């Protein structure tokens with residue numbers, strides 16, 4: 598039985614983490630939910646008990662085995678090392694430690710070998726949501742055929758921006774006849790729109806979400822020289838990110854080979870019958886655990902290039918579920934829904 602802390606327990610990812618803990622047989626002896634002062638007085642219900650929300654303070658992690666962080670880079674930078682000092686594993690959902698070479702960045706189906714029962718308490722970084730579903734789909738292709746190059750364009754749901762982003766879209770839906778809705782979370786109104794910006798831009802013209810995908814993909818796949826290029830776009834889907842992916846394999850293989858690799862890949866579900874309009878959509882996969890792949894077809898010019906469509910719930914596999922799967926590996930727990 599484990600004593601667990603959740604920092605950001607009232608947010609989108611924290612709430613999904615509680616839902617998944619409730620669905621699975623993960624052995625929780627104690628839950629310590631943390632949030633901002635604004636949430637003091639709230640209670641989180643789990644396993645038939647109400648656990649009062651606390652604020653972070655010195656000694657708040659004492660006695661915990663695991664702390665899941667989902668409340669932003671600054672809080673993780675300051676508090677995750679303190680959780681480890683107190684003897685807990687810190688599974689960090691922020692971007693604070695992902696590219697630190699001394700810290701493992703893990704998608705269990707892809708590089709779970711970095712985790713083992715008996716390892717000492719440490720910070721383990723949970724990758725960016727759009728990276729997780731991409732590397733999950735690439736892993737079997739990489740293992741079987743080798744990867745030469747990956748190009749990805751994303752269609753990312755508003756829930757990726759947290760509760761405030763979700764609320765901004767819903768507010769614009771209610772006020773949909775307003776010709777000039779206010780945008781605060783996103784740089785432009787998101788209703789009836791698409792926005793080719795997620796995060797801030799660097800001098801090369803890439804936004805921070807694109808840089809995360811490019812760097813994290815190489816690190817997780819352990820392919821430092823892999824060519825990866827990303828273009829990320831926010832769309833007015835409520836939840837689940839979609840990606841169109843062009844992957845250049847090292848060798849020429851048949852469609853059956855590629856489809857079979859995806860069908861048997863860990864954590865993947867194949868939905869690929871486009872002539873009958875069968876392929877994953879963000880509405881349909883929301884609330885589901887796997888990464889869904891469809892529309893697998895060969896490029897007409899280069900026979901080594903394959904196109905595919907990858908969709909997954911960014912709050913579940915893209916954040917909370919992946920974090921819990923990391924904990925399952927560390928503690929050698931097979932908790933199932």
Ligand SMILES: NC(=O)c1ccc[n+]([C@@H]2O[C@H](COP(=O)([O-])OP(=O)(O)OC[C@H]3O[C@@H](n4cnc5c(N)ncnc54)[C@H](OP(=O)(O)O)[C@@H]3O)[C@@H](O)[C@H]2O)c1
Nearest residue numbers: 605607608609610632633636667668669726757759760916
């Ligand atoms: N949304 C996604 O798809 C996604 C995917 C991967 C990673 N992430 C990452 O996960 C993190 C959380 O994202 P989210 O979408 O859950 O955001 P969110 O809905 O905005 O939730 C933020 C959480 O942080 C808490 N918080 C704020 N200030 C705090 C403080 N001083 N001390 C303790 N807790 C504090 C909030 O508490 P209050 O309710 O009291 O304000 C809330 O529980 C971010 O780092 C994000 O980049 C998100």
